[in-house]
Amino acid sequence: MAAILSIKDLVVDFKTRAGNARVLNEISLELESGEILGIVGESGCGKSMTALSIMGLVPSPPGKITNGSISLDGEDLVQASTARMRQVRGGIISMIFQEPMTSLNPVFRVGDQIAECVLLHEDISKADAWARAVEMLTKVGIPEPEIRARAYPHELSGGMRQRVMIAMALSCRPRILIADEPTTALDVTVQAQIFDLLNDLQRETGTAIIMITHDMGAIAELADRVAVMYAGHIIESGKTEDILTNPQHPYTRGLIACVPHLEENPTEDRPYLSEIKGVVPSLTELGKGCAFAPRCPYKTPICEEERPHIEAVDKTHSVACYNVKYVVAV
Amino acid sequence: MSENTLLEVQDLKVHFGGKKLFRKAQIVHAVDGVSFSVPKGQTLGIVGESGSGKTTTALAVLRLVPITAGTIRIGDVEISSLEKEDLREARRKVQMVFQDPYSSLDPRRRVGDIVREPLDLMNIGEEEDRDQMVHDLFVQVGLRPELASLFPHQFSGGQRQRIGLARALATKPELIVCDEPVSALDVAVQAQILNLMRKLQEDLGLTYLFISHDLGVVQHLCDHVAVMYLGQIVEQADRISLFSNPQHPYTKALLAAVPKARPRDGTEKRVPLTGDPPSPINLPTGCRFAGRCPVAIEKCHSIAPALKDRGNGHLASCHLLD
DSSP, rough: OEEEEEEEEEEEEEEEEEEEEEEEEEEEEEEEEOOOOEEEETTSSHHHHHHHHHOOOOOTTTTTEEEEEEEEETTTTOOHHHHHHHHHHHTTEEEOOOOTTTTTTTOHHHHHHHHHHHHHHHHOHHHHHHHHHHHHHHHHTTTSSHHTTOOOOSSSSSHHHHHHHHHHHHOOOOOOEEEETTTTTSHHHHHHHHHHHHHHHHHHOOEEEEESSSSSHHHHHHEEEEEEEEEEEEEEEEEEEHHSSSOSSSHHHHHHHHOOOOOOSSSSSSOOOOOSOOOOOOGGEEEOOOTTTGGGGTTHHHHHHOOOOOEEEEEEEEEETHHHHHHHHH | OOOTTEEEEEEEEEHHHEEOSSSEEEEEEEEEEEEEEEEEOOOEEEEEEEEHHHHHHHHHHHTTOOOOEEEEEEETEEEGOOOOHHHHHGGOOOOOOOOTTTTTTTSSHHHHHHHHHHHTTTTOOOGGGGHHHHHHHHHHHHOOGGGGGGGGGOOHHHHHHHHHHHHHHHTOSSEEESSTTTTTTTTTHHHHHHHHHHHHHHHOEEEEEEOOSOHHHHHHHHHHEEEEEEEEEEEEEEEHHHHHHSSSSHHHHHHHSSSOOSSSSSOOOOOOOOOOOOOSSSSOSTTTTGGGOTTTGGGGGGGGGOOOEEEOOOOOOOOOOO
């Protein structure tokens, strides 16, 4: 399948009082049509900044895309005009956010908010836009959609609001949907409903999804491929199955091992959780070596000297680490 | 009450609201008849969706919300009937760690003073020894003591939660109530805090009441688990029995909803739990879960099931188990 979105060597810098912070450092990603790509990492590693760059929403100043390209079907979005980006946002690429309460306007009915998006992007009458809003609400599984379309956001539960957000994002039939931690604010049962919904919609409409999360469980549920980020770098990427069962980078391994996973048959034996020592480094103080080196249990002298490049370990799996072979052997 | 029990809660009810001037009184049944006990040195986890009453239960144990009915005993003190100075003194034995490490520390005070405040208020130790006590508390939670003169905003989320723990440990409590202590933290930091909490429990013999919605964390940390739904406990058992042999349909649905960190194999399609919990104002008659239950029968909608022992102290309330 051909890539519909391809990011090449993207660099984003932020000017801060403490100096220049390189929040994204030579990020390269490809999104194929109809796939779900997961981006995982801790807070501050650049996941959301990647999404904002694609949407052309990097706050500027202080932020600036200083290098690289984001190409949508051959068109470079970094160079695109403001007017063109307004067409792209919502029309071709749309986004749903973490907080469904703060991302809906509290003083408008949810149906109007969805219809507004359709009216902006399509030559369509108000009545038809409203009809589309109701249709979208039906599609995302909201009961009594005609009545709910007339509701205000505060009248809906968290799960319902996130469904409204998804309905709004999909109302103009975008080709790419970016979901930034769409379920973190929700209960597990509602989270499961949203996962199922995204899965069904993806299968039905063929929309490609970029799913940003810190939860490996969410990745396992949804994503076809995964990119793991750390301090502005992509340090490992590959098929979900490979990353989960055969992680190569010490950080990816730590990220998977440090979460207490739910067992179906727990035993009396409860070892302490494995920890990744230390904290994420400040982006203004990154050395020239591997960003993970100060926390890495396998570091060697070269790790602190030179930053490892991301290299393929097999056809679909790549890692940025000098000690991959060593780590695998352990 | 057996000798080992530290915390015993019986038939606790917390209702909010009441008479309105021009409207009919609306009563929110936040906690509606909850009983449990926690043995000394162990951890009871309370799980449930938002709105199930788990946080209100925790606050009631600390007497931070008015109790409508029921009794709470900590050791041999019945704190549900204490007032004023007696209550303040009794609270020395119970401390709380909050969910949000960003809003639970006073931004204008140095963290050393924050940790010292309970010592001053409770008059613990001699005044000149207290700086040393703060020093020891910092070491205990894995912070360098020289950081005591900094302000909260100079710390990361994980460090702040360590400060919250140090403050809770200051009065040498027997029971620590933890309301989602790790849910605001990144996964790597979460592991550090969970390990610290376990180590403190082993070293100091602490008892935890642990509120969480993360079943993986609860399974890792807790010895006993209570599942709450709409103000009531629907299932309660020891850790192994609850997770390996869940009885109540709600518990089963909750467990099935947790994403597994292994690749999908396509064969497991979970039974989806649809809809949201009903309003705690107009409670349904019968079983409170009946409206969302995939296996509900006619009786469930009319008669409320009782919480009964289903063998070896595994409690569950469901007509289908009778």
